[in-house]
Amino acid sequence: MDYLKAQFAQSLRGSINISGAKNASLPLIAMTILAKNKVNIKNLPAVADIKTLLKLLTNLGANVAFEEDKVVVDTIPLHETKATYDIVKTMRASILVLGPILARFGHCEVSLPGGCAIGQRPIDLHLKALEQMGAKIDIKAGYIQASAPSGLQGTNINFDKITVTGTANIVMAASLAYGETIITNAAREPEVVQLCEVLSESGVEIEGIGTAILRVVGTAGKLLDIVDFRVIPDRIEAGTYLCAGAITKSEITLTDVEPKHLVAVISKLEEMGSSFTLSENEMTIHPGEQIFPVKIVTQEYPAFPTDMQAQFLALATQADGVSIIEERLFENRFMHVSELQRMGAEIMLNGHTATVTGKSKLSGTDVMATDLRASSALVLAALVADGETNIHRIYHLDRGYDSLEKKLEGVGAKIERLRE
Numbered sequence: 244m245d246y247l248k249a250q251f252a253q254s255l256r257g258s259i260n261i262s263g264a265k266n267a268s269l270p271l272i273a274m275t276i277l278a279k280n281k282v283n284i285k286n287l288p289a290v291a292d293i294k295t296l297l298k299l300l301t302n303l304g305a306n307v308a309f310e311e312d313k314v315v316v317d318t319i320p321l322h323e324t325k326a327t328y329d330i331v332k333t334m335r336a337s338i339l340v341l342g343p344i345l346a347r348f349g350h351c352e353v354s355l356p357g358g359c360a361i362g363q364r365p366i367d368l369h370l371k372a373l374e375q376m377g378a379k380i381d382i383k384a385g386y387i388q389a390s391a392p393s394g395l396q397g398t399n400i401n402f403d404k405i406t407v408t409g410t411a412n413i414v415m416a417a418s419l420a421y422g423e424t425i426i427t428n429a430a431r432e433p434e435v436v437q438l439c440e441v442l443s444e445s446g447v448e449i450e451g452i453g454t455a456i457l458r459v460v461g462t463a464g465k466l467l468d469i470v471d472f473r474v475i476p477d478r479i480e481a482g483t484y485l486c487a488g489a490i491t492k493s494e495i496t497l498t499d500v501e502p503k504h505l506v507a508v509i510s511k512l513e514e515m516g517s518s519f520t521l522s523e524n525e526m527t528i529h530p531g532e533q534i535f536p537v538k539i540v541t542q543e544y545p546a547f548p549t550d551m552q553a554q555f556l557a558l559a560t561q562a563d564g565v566s567i568i569e570e571r572l573f574e575n576r577f578m579h580v581s582e583l584q585r586m587g588a589e590i591m592l593n594g595h596t597a598t599v600t601g602k603s604k605l606s607g608t609d610v611m612a613t614d615l616r617a618s619s620a621l622v623l624a625a626l627v628a629d630g631e632t633n634i635h636r637i638y639h640l641d642r643g644y645d646s647l648e649k650k651l652e653g654v655g656a657k658i659e660r661l662r663e
């Protein structure tokens with residue numbers, strides 16, 4: 244297994260190019276199941292989760308071609324409708340194929356994704372909405388068995404909780420349904436917005452894109468001629484590198500980034516002492532001399548993202564004062580805390596709230612990654628810890644970060660990937 248060896252970084256300098264968004268790519272790849280044409284996708288990130296979903300599609304009979312500057316996904320030959328446990332267990336976002344396969348073929352079997360490190364991650368809202376659209380859903384031997392032989396019916400769906408992949412699943416199902424679907428309490432994440440935009444440009448009538456109320460008029464089972472598209476930049480990857488600049492007090496420029504997707508993150512970094520130069524698809528962080536403590540509550544977009552909580556918790560260990568970080572979305576998303584404490588951080592956990600007393604001196608040691616964003620928090624801590632830090636089990640990191648250590652090396656960090 245690989246691990247990262249990282250050392251204290253004097254100030255970093257230079258620019259980092261942001262890759263395509265993992266969480267936009269996943270629903271967009273699932274969306275190709277609705278296509279009657281070969282779909283050209285640009286800017287897919289080279290991360291494990293994307294490879295996993297593309298492999299799932301090929302297991303179902305689709306063809307995937309990696310070309311120079313794009314990936315061509317051809318689901319015309321797709322004939323299998325069962326997403327098996329072996330692949331779903333490695334990536335719970337495989338649930339995103341449920342809506343499209345059911346809408347296209349009238350039946351689908353998907354292994355229950357099960358929980359993951361950060362929480363139980365139920366999918367009850369996905370299933371309830373599909374039942375409201377006329378699907379028959381049974382759970383048998385760990386599999387979701389869904390059927391809608393005469394197609395899905397448009398209807399009114401109200402999500403009890405805002406769910407990102409739940410909204411994506413239902414938007415895709417509704418795109419091929421008979422009649423109109425109104426989704427209220429829909430997720431407004433940029434990744435959901437891009438999915439709606441591409442579907443709309445591909446002939447699906449969708450109103451309310453970017454708002455909490457979506458109206459989708461289905462094509463009554465007709466497959467879509469899906470337009471070529473380029474995946475939006477990954478706002479969480481970008482936010483992670485902004486935190487690298489803040490924690491090492493370095494000026495770093497990000498290219499191919501959408502600052503407008505990072506308003507809450509920028510605002511919190513400003514509160515902590517940084518300033519920014521922003522343009523349409525570039526941004527530079529100018530860190531302050533001092534890092535100020537902060538209060539953070541994670542919520543759905545456009546509020547502060549849960550996927551940036553671990554990174555800010557690492558940054559807060561270097562703030563002069565006490566920071567309060569409350570995690571409202573997932574029940575177990577503080578596993579980075581014990582590893583940071585082993586490095587010398589002063590953090591007190593009380594239920595869903597972490598109290599971080601900075602500034603604490605961090606010492607390099609062996610640490611273990613536990614989940615995707617926790618891994619990046621450990622990398623940030625390693626950049627300011629005395630001595631060397633070895634970060635193990637970085638397969639978690641590889642799920643969502645494209646060449647992280649190379650991008651950090653590119654701005655002067657001493658970090659390398661080694662084999663245990």
Ligand code: EPZ
Pocket residue numbers: 265266269336362363364365366367368369370404405406407408409549550572573615616643
């Ligand atoms: C998406 O997960 C992201 N993953 C997550 O990013 C992100 O943390 C999360 O949204 C929240 O922003 C992808 O987009 C692939 P949810 P998702 O459904 O869709 C509850 C990362 O680091 N819920 O919005 O699975 C759920 O338990 C990953 O890149 C139900 O109760 O999250 C949670 O408390 C981690 N029933 C809340 O809603 C359901 O049927 C939000 O979950 C669905 C969700």
